[in-house]
Amino acid sequence: MEWAEKQGVLLAYIQPGKPQQNAYIERYNRTVRGEWLSQYIFDTIEEAQNQATEWLWTYNNERPNMGIGGITPAMKLQTAA
Template structure:
């Protein structure tokens, strides 16, 4: 698993768990977020797309929103890079 060097990814608990499950942790070089660009982009989108805009009272609410958000992101959110259409509209036009 490739990840950055944030405290949540260098903790002894995570590294021990990964070792017990045969998962190799690959840390990117410090100061090189482009080495993990897809994850960094996803994390930024989640953080600013819905997580920072919503006040949650329970973990269940977060889980429900995390389940609904990808559908909204792909079906309802217009993407300027795609000519102001949704990713699903773009995919339908390609097929």
């Protein structure tokens, strides 16, 4: 908060009980919990980090996203370039 103030950055917080004010990240968080986090029991932080990296790669490169026309985020990025 101190850094933001020194840089002139205004922090806008989401109101308690209003997750729709940040719908994109809430949707992503639900996907992470449902498709990855709740399906594994991790013994170490490193194991969790490795699984997260693998899941994120799959999410961006193999899993079609209906919100962007049924293609992967990586394909969407290629068409934008």
